[in-house]
Amino acid sequence: MFKVLLIIFLIYLAIRWLTKPxxxxxxxxxxxxxxxxxxxxxxxxxxxxxxxxxxxxxxxxIPNNQKKSGKSPSEGEYVDYEEVK
Incomplete structure (x- = not known):
């Protein structure tokens, strides 16, 4: 009887110890x-x-096509700007 209670208690402690991690x-x-x-x-x-x-x-x-053509990043095409209110 003592062995059974000891085994149950050890299983309980093992479960309690492993549950948190x-x-x-x-x-x-x-x-x-x-x-x-x-x-x-x-x-x-x-x-x-x-x-x-x-x-x-x-x-x-910088897109690949600009790298190959030798253009500097400061050169680019003009884009019309229109203010939206």
């Missing part, structure tokens, strides 16, 4: 998966860019 792992994994499904980047490897002043413009991408 297992639940934490499962919840973190579900949260990461949900964030990825909604388009959030969960990798912390991407560098954090500093905030820029309002009104500044940065060009991060």
């Amino acid at each position: 297992l639940l934490r792992y499962a919840i973190e994994r579900m949260a990461k998966k949900m964030a990825e499904q909604h388009g959030f980047n969960t990798n912390n490897q991407e560098p954090i860019r500093p905030r820029k002043k309002e009104g500044t413009i940065d060009i991060d991408y």
